[in-house]
Amino acid sequence: MTLQRRFARTVAAFGALLAVTVVLAPLVGPTSISFRRAFDFSIPFADNADAQIFFIARLPRTLAGAVVGALFASAGVVFQGLLRNPLATPFTLGVSTGAALGAVTAITFNWSIAIAGITAVPLAAFAGSLIAVAIVYALAQARHRGLSTTVLLLAGVTMNAFFSAVILFVQYIASFADTYRTLRWLMGDLDISSYQPLLAALPAALAALAVFAWLARPLNLLALGADSAESRGLEVARAQRAAFFSASLATGAAVSIGGPIGFVGIIIPHLVRLMVGPDHRLVLPAAALFGAAFLVACDLVARTILAPVELPVGIITALIGGPFFLWLLIKKR
Amino acid sequence: MAVDQKALGPWACLVACLAVTVVAAAPKRIISLVPNVTEMIYAIGAGSRVVAVSSYDTYPPEVRTLPNVGALLDPNVERILSLKPDLVIVYGSQDDLRRQLGRAGIATFDYRHGGLDAITTTIRSLGTTLGEERAAGALASRIERGLDDIRGRVRGRPRPRTLLVFGRERLSLRGIYASGGTGFLHDMLTAAGGDNVFADVRAESVQASTEQIISRRPDVIVEVRAVNEAFAAGDREAEARVWTALGSVPAVRDGRVSFLFDDRIVIPGPRIVEGTRELARVLHPDAFK
Numbered sequence: 341m342t343l344q345r346r347f348a349r350t351v352a353a354f355g356a357l358l359a360v361t362v363v364l365a366p367l368v369g370p371t372s373i374s375f376r377r378a379f380d381f382s383i384p385f386a387d388n389a390d391a392q393i394f395f396i397a398r399l400p401r402t403l404a405g406a407v408v409g410a411l412f413a414s415a416g417v418v419f420q421g422l423l424r425n426p427l428a429t430p431f432t433l434g435v436s437t438g439a440a441l442g443a444v445t446a447i448t449f450n451w452s453i454a455i456a457g458i459t460a461v462p463l464a465a466f467a468g469s470l471i472a473v474a475i476v477y478a479l480a481q482a483r484h485r486g487l488s489t490t491v492l493l494l495a496g497v498t499m500n501a502f503f504s505a506v507i508l509f510v511q512y513i514a515s516f517a518d519t520y521r522t523l524r525w526l527m528g529d530l531d532i533s534s535y536q537p538l539l540a541a542l543p544a545a546l547a548a549l550a551v552f553a554w555l556a557r558p559l560n561l562l563a564l565g566a567d568s569a570e571s572r573g574l575e576v577a578r579a580q581r582a583a584f585f586s587a588s589l590a591t592g593a594a595v596s597i598g599g600p601i602g603f604v605g606i607i608i609p610h611l612v613r614l615m616v617g618p619d620h621r622l623v624l625p626a627a628a629l630f631g632a633a634f635l636v637a638c639d640l641v642a643r644t645i646l647a648p649v650e651l652p653v654g655i656i657t658a659l660i661g662g663p664f665f666l667w668l669l670i671k672k673r
Numbered sequence: 674m675a676v677d678q679k680a681l682g683p684w685a686c687l688v689a690c691l692a693v694t695v696v697a698a699a700p701k702r703i704i705s706l707v708p709n710v711t712e713m714i715y716a717i718g719a720g721s722r723v724v725a726v727s728s729y730d731t732y733p734p735e736v737r738t739l740p741n742v743g744a745l746l747d748p749n750v751e752r753i754l755s756l757k758p759d760l761v762i763v764y765g766s767q768d769d770l771r772r773q774l775g776r777a778g779i780a781t782f783d784y785r786h787g788g789l790d791a792i793t794t795t796i797r798s799l800g801t802t803l804g805e806e807r808a809a810g811a812l813a814s815r816i817e818r819g820l821d822d823i824r825g826r827v828r829g830r831p832r833p834r835t836l837l838v839f840g841r842e843r844l845s846l847r848g849i850y851a852s853g854g855t856g857f858l859h860d861m862l863t864a865a866g867g868d869n870v871f872a873d874v875r876a877e878s879v880q881a882s883t884e885q886i887i888s889r890r891p892d893v894i895v896e897v898r899a900v901n902e903a904f905a906a907g908d909r910e911a912e913a914r915v916w917t918a919l920g921s922v923p924a925v926r927d928g929r930v931s932f933l934f935d936d937r938i939v940i941p942g943p944r945i946v947e948g949t950r951e952l953a954r955v956l957h958p959d960a961f962k
Contacts, residue, residue: 369884370882370884370885370888371884371885371888373888385920386920386921386926387920387921387926388921389887389888389890389921389922391921392887392919392920392921393884393887393888396883396887396918396919397882397883397884397887398884401883447842450843450902451843452843452844452904452905452908453844454844454845454911459842459843459844459845459847460842460843460844461842461843461845461847461848512747515729515902516745517839517840517850517902521840521848521850524848524880525848529847529848531847531882531883532847533845533846533847533883533918534845534846534918643882643884648871648873648874648879648885649874649876649879649880650880650882
């Protein structure tokens, strides 16, 4: 089968899965609503509780799950390809820990700012991720002309540990209630209750995904090793830089929307590779689509299983993703 | 004393005698690691015996000049021992601290948060421990009468379905924490003549999702915070405006969203009657004219 046909088939299959999930998810929830009333636009929106539940509570949340899941999963693919390490995740290079430090600081010190409707916690999270990216990149550059993935990895792991220590310090000086809220933020939450956070993250998300589309071939070459890639005409340093910045940007945007939701960024890339093989031209789009569907489904479980109480979505992704991944691993052998 | 000295041996006897002494003599050097219990000690007239408090203590104002010895998660045992207390007020979960103090022969008084009735129960048993039964009994009765007075004033009035929020992200409706169906906030809300929209959740706090808030349709939304977490005066309008996104919620539609920045509401101590009255005033303004 030609690559084009395989690509079309892969995108169609995973795209259909995502479409079904995104259409079904907002129809289900802890409360039963009347869809006839929800879509009856003759009732003023402000008086229509069913419409508000559908359009304010469920739809933005579902879309947030899709965007965040797509970003984490595809960023995971890129980081694994860049570092040539199957254990790499979007959180390996310190981006999410930097974001977490920003969010934790904003929560603890009760920052009360909003720029264009984006509030302090997501703003601080995004800023924190950018700072982390800048530091890690500067470190990797200083030791090595071009990018050394080993130095990148070491710098990232070290920054992770350092930021974690600062987070613990901030939590230590916080009040109990704030410590609890920061802990809860770290478990991930997609209940964004408006479209603003999504719109704000959209430019960064689209930019990152556009670079990912270009990266598919370079990542295939990088998988052969930097020297072989170079000999086949790839500008390795440039491709590595593009991969590092785009995946970091995607991670920063995703964390600022939903918090550092774990497992999506490592499990989905591997799952997808088990299904479509190692070619990044198939893995990248499939991971983005499947990651989106997976996180929407996990969030659906999180908000309904213990209703009216909600479970943090990060717990669900790990609980569902872990065993499923192991099962697939055993089955494949 | 009916202790068989031969059977127990001299050491056991010594321990028994010491224990009796500890119980018999009212403590003279008290350290409190629990701010609302500190308030109770002062309120029953034993404040002059307090030698140190936790890092979260701010009331009554006298405590700010006392040494602080850490708090729930980071009690400074060395500091506590060096102040030679004969009674330490600890939180119920501080097992390690209790054991360490026990080894040093220092008595402890355990406290855990509970409902409104836990406040008066704690005050009475504190009175017994500190030898201030009379004052403690009087204070506890005063609190019970005060709460009954509020219940009487709101009796027979329609009880608004109320969402009691005690935390959320600034300028947004994310990360909303509200009172569930147990604990003193829920009890205060009930005494103040409101029905908690999350009464069915058997927990002190609920993370209230957007969907739950819209579907439970509260008539009144009250946001309570400690004074040190109050919204700046300039932010209050913007903070109130974030609720307008949920226009179908009766409280939002009818403009019944209010903020109460008041330690008397969020600290389950002797000032709880005043706190409950503030809450009742918001729910039933006519009853408190």
